Amino acid sequence: MIGSVRAVAAVPLAETSGGCHLGNGCGFPAPGLQNFDFKPIFTVGSFDFTKPEFIAILCALGVIAFFGIAFRKPKRIPGVMQSLGEMAILQVRDQILRPSLGRRGDAYLPFLVSLFFYIFVCNLMELIPFFQFPSMSRIGFVWPLVFMVYFLYLYLGFKTQGGWGYFKNMIPSGVPWPILIILVPVEVLRFFVVQPFTLGVRLFANMFAGHLLLTIFMLATWYLMTWSYALLFSAGSALMVLFVFLLELLVDLLQAFIFTTLTATYIASSLDPAGH
Amino acid sequence: MSEHGKDAAKASKTVEAESRAQGLGIGWTVFSYMIAGMIAYGAIGWLIGRVVHVSLLFPIGMLAGIAISTGYVIYHYGRPGSVERNDR
Numbered sequence: 524m525i526g527s528v529r530a531v532a533a534v535p536l537a538e539t540s541g542g543c544h545l546g547n548g549c550g551f552p553a554p555g556l557q558n559f560d561f562k563p564i565f566t567v568g569s570f571d572f573t574k575p576e577f578i579a580i581l582c583a584l585g586v587i588a589f590f591g592i593a594f595r596k597p598k599r600i601p602g603v604m605q606s607l608g609e610m611a612i613l614q615v616r617d618q619i620l621r622p623s624l625g626r627r628g629d630a631y632l633p634f635l636v637s638l639f640f641y642i643f644v645c646n647l648m649e650l651i652p653f654f655q656f657p658s659m660s661r662i663g664f665v666w667p668l669v670f671m672v673y674f675l676y677l678y679l680g681f682k683t684q685g686g687w688g689y690f691k692n693m694i695p696s697g698v699p700w701p702i703l704i705i706l707v708p709v710e711v712l713r714f715f716v717v718q719p720f721t722l723g724v725r726l727f728a729n730m731f732a733g734h735l736l737l738t739i740f741m742l743a744t745w746y747l748m749t750w751s752y753a754l755l756f757s758a759g760s761a762l763m764v765l766f767v768f769l770l771e772l773l774v775d776l777l778q779a780f781i782f783t784t785l786t787a788t789y790i791a792s793s794l795d796p797a798g799h
Numbered sequence: 800m801s802e803h804g805k806d807a808a809k810a811s812k813t814v815e816a817e818s819r820a821q822g823l824g825i826g827w828t829v830f831s832y833m834i835a836g837m838i839a840y841g842a843i844g845w846l847i848g849r850v851v852h853v854s855l856l857f858p859i860g861m862l863a864g865i866a867i868s869t870g871y872v873i874y875h876y877g878r879p880g881s882v883e884r885n886d887r
Contacts, residue, residue, distance in 0.1 A: 621813070622820035706867070706871060709835050709867060713835035716835070716838075718828075788823070
């Protein structure tokens with residue numbers, strides 16, 4: 524089954540639709556899960572190296588290279604790359620880190636900057652020709668980031684509040700004990716399971732849906748492109764491609780922003796038990 | 800723009816960013832409470848329902864979980880000034 528899905532996947536758009544046009548007698552080649560599965564570029568033993576992995580590594584190298592070049596030789600009067608790098612870092616600091624953590628959170632700036640730009644560049648890859656795939660639409664690429672954040676805020680919570688204190692602060696104070704018994708399962712499940720789960724699934728689901736939307740309208744444009752009245756619909760679909768493209772540009776940025784902002788908020792809640 | 804005007808604009812941007820971060824955090828925390836309440840009491844209802852052979856306890860548990868979460872969210876965030884008090 525997986526083999527057959529792979530056989531369909533990772534081929535250019537025109538081939539996916541099989542040269543299929545309205546009136547040819549073939550139905551609309553609706554996109555689906557097969558568009559998220561790729562033929563391996565190469566295989567080492569049982570490990571398949573695929574396009575999403577290639578994109579994820581390329582994005583990481585891109586972010587490292589950008590900041591490496593920007594701050595290789597920092598000058599008092601910055602050049603173009605250094606100015607861009609400084610602007611990028613200051614935006615993350617002023618819009619994401621400081622509002623949640625204040626000045627005491629500056630130690631986490633490198634982590635949040637890396638997280639934000641890595642997710643943002645990975646998301647942007649869905650809009651760049653040839654790549655045209657967001658790695659984060661495969662949930663396997665999201666979980667490592669979520670686990671990093673999860674273990675970081677758990678570690679910080681235990682470190683700053685102590686084992687018992689961390690659990691105690693999780694439960695609201697001043698609540699009568701019968702209500703506390705009712706609340707404990709909700710609070711424990713929210714903190715240890717639902718919070719990291721929603722953090723990951725939100726990013727994955729947005730990128731998955733965005734890629735699917737773009738693919739649907741791209742395929743529909745191609746499918747309806749015939750010398751008939753359908754050409755009008757094809758033009759409409761092409762307009763939708765443009766609209767979804769611009770929308771995805773916003774979503775890519777917004778999802779990176781939300782993921783990093785919530786990470787900063789979770790770190791803040793571990794460092795400051797008064798918030799509970 | 801004067802120096803005073805620049806400071807005021809910067810302060811306003813900071814407040815805006817802080818309230819945005821706070822809103823995001825609270826919004827997703829409330830959502831997490833709703834899901835957690837439904838799962839926790841749905842699971843408890845399902846377990847008790849299996850023991851006493853009353854399958855209706857599963858949906859009842861889920862509804863009770865949502866009700867508990869809603870009540871807690873109102874208690875925690877719904878009162879005037881509670882957002883400032885519970886600011887994370």
